[in-house]
Amino acid sequence: MKQFVKRFVKRWLPAACGRLVRLFAKSDEGSGTVSGIALITVAAVMLGVVAAAGNLLICLHRAQYVADLAAVAAATALREGSATPCEAASRTTHGNDGELQSCAILGEDVQVTVGVGTKVPFASQVSKSSRAGPVACE
Incomplete structure (x- = not known):
């Protein structure tokens, strides 16, 4: 029995495995191309999502910066006695490529x-x- 196993392992197993590998290799021709296209598509979609998220994050920070500037400009104009502090906020907002949506005193x-x-x-x-507005000193 041992000799049969040795002979099987030495002769028949490699031959059988080789036939299976050749059989499956013929049926896989061109499958690398499809996998490559799928990988490139996934990478492109992920790159687009990252770029969109980055743009939104930058614009959120810019909107907060412009809102802070506009609020300080309006509060300063109000403190100096201007009748229209929201105009100062509007000028500041438009000067920084923003749009004043609301202004309340x-x-x-x-x-x-x-x-x-x-x-x-x-x-x-x-x-x-x-x-923005003045803070009382204590």
Whole structure:
């Protein structure tokens, strides 16, 4: 029995495996191309998602920055006695490529909401709010 196993392992197993490998190798011609195309497609989609997320993140930070600037400009104009502090906020917002969506005077404080355009198709604009005014010294 041992000799049969040795002979089988030495002669027949490699021959049988070789036939199986050749059989399956013939049926796999061109499958690498399909896998390559799928891999490139997945990589391109992931790159697009990362680029869109990066653009949204940058625009969110820019919207907050512009909202802070507009709120401080409006609060300064209100403190200096201007009758139209929201005009100062609007000028500041438009000067920084934003859009003033709302401006409210709350006592000595000013609250503004600013929108900034993005280059992402499903989110054409992002908005942020900011509030500014004098702080009492104690």
